[in-house]
Amino acid sequence: MMTELLRLDSLVKHYGAICVTDHVNLTVSQAEIHALIGPNGAGKTTLINQITGEVPSDAGAVYFDGQDITRWSVAKRAHAGMSRSFQINSLIPAFTARENVLLAVQAARGHNFYFFAPVTGDQSLVNEADGFLARVGLDAHADELVSKLAYGQQRLVEVAIAMASHPKLLLLDEPMAGLGPAESERMIALLDSLRQDYGMLLVEHDMDAVFALANRISVLVYGQVLLCDTPEKVRHSEIVREAYLGDEDLDD
Numbered sequence: 732m733m734t735e736l737l738r739l740d741s742l743v744k745h746y747g748a749i750c751v752t753d754h755v756n757l758t759v760s761q762a763e764i765h766a767l768i769g770p771n772g773a774g775k776t777t778l779i780n781q782i783t784g785e786v787p788s789d790a791g792a793v794y795f796d797g798q799d800i801t802r803w804s805v806a807k808r809a810h811a812g813m814s815r816s817f818q819i820n821s822l823i824p825a826f827t828a829r830e831n832v833l834l835a836v837q838a839a840r841g842h843n844f845y846f847f848a849p850v851t852g853d854q855s856l857v858n859e860a861d862g863f864l865a866r867v868g869l870d871a872h873a874d875e876l877v878s879k880l881a882y883g884q885q886r887l888v889e890v891a892i893a894m895a896s897h898p899k900l901l902l903l904d905e906p907m908a909g910l911g912p913a914e915s916e917r918m919i920a921l922l923d924s925l926r927q928d929y930g931m932l933l934v935e936h937d938m939d940a941v942f943a944l945a946n947r948i949s950v951l952v953y954g955q956v957l958l959c960d961t962p963e964k965v966r967h968s969e970i971v972r973e974a975y976l977g978d979e980d981l982d983d
């Protein structure tokens with residue numbers, strides 16, 4: 732049986748009169764990639780923010796790794812093993828790829844050097860950072876300034892940073908956004924290669940990536956989970972086609 736990592740139990744969030752998260756139930760297991768799809772404004776980002784703790788929930792519960800974390804702070808959830816994919820602007824452009832990952836490794840080890848220079852003299856930290864860079868396929872670019880890296884490579888650095896805290900769950904907010912076809916393929920291959928080591932919640936508009944990676948897909952429309960099923964079932968669901976996919980032909 733797969734170990735359940737994350738459980739959302741009838742989670743609710745209102746903004747004024749609008750119910751942005753409407754009694755959402757969802758689970759993510761170890762070694763599962765669970766994709767969350769839905770049209771713009773469906774509430775995907777809000778839901779991720781409720782999982783990380785950035786947005787407090789109005790009702791319902793969030794369980795992580797067997798504990799009720801509904802009232803936990805962002806920091807405590809991160810410490811317990813949740814990692815959100817960083818946005819590009821969290822990278823430090825004037826630092827190398829290695830130095831950027833090194834800062835995350837230091838932070839994860841509880842060193843308080845985050846706002847100073849990375850400690851390139853500590854070989855065990857450097858080795859660990861290099862390990863994450865190798866895992867995302869950037870070992871040959873460790874010494875390059877992040878500002879000199881291609882956009883797709885910068886996104887890979889973000890994944891290496893997300894891994895640096897040794898999380899159990901990766902929350903990936905549109906990792907394919909802005910990537911070209913070759914870069915997308917590389918990101919898909921990377922996430923596929925990581926699937927045994929993490930549970931992943933993948934918010935993504937790129938349907939090729941979703942269908943290539945997901946074990947299960949939840950379809951969010953107006954804050955409600957319309958359907959949660961295997962990619963095959965979702966692909967052929969009339970409800971999903973009507974409510975979300977419209978005329979888009981998913982059989983190709």
Ligand SMILES: Nc1ncnc2c1ncn2[C@@H]1O[C@H](COP(=O)(O)OP(=O)(O)OP(=O)(O)O)[C@@H](O)[C@H]1O
Nearest residue numbers: 746747749751769770771772773774775776777778
């Ligand atoms: N802080 C806020 N105050 C008021 N309304 C908000 C707030 N944040 C989000 N909303 C509204 O909640 C709804 C869901 O937004 P959200 O960003 O979660 O959707 P989404 O599915 O992530 O969309 P997208 O795919 O475009 O990123 C939208 O109607 C949005 O306008």
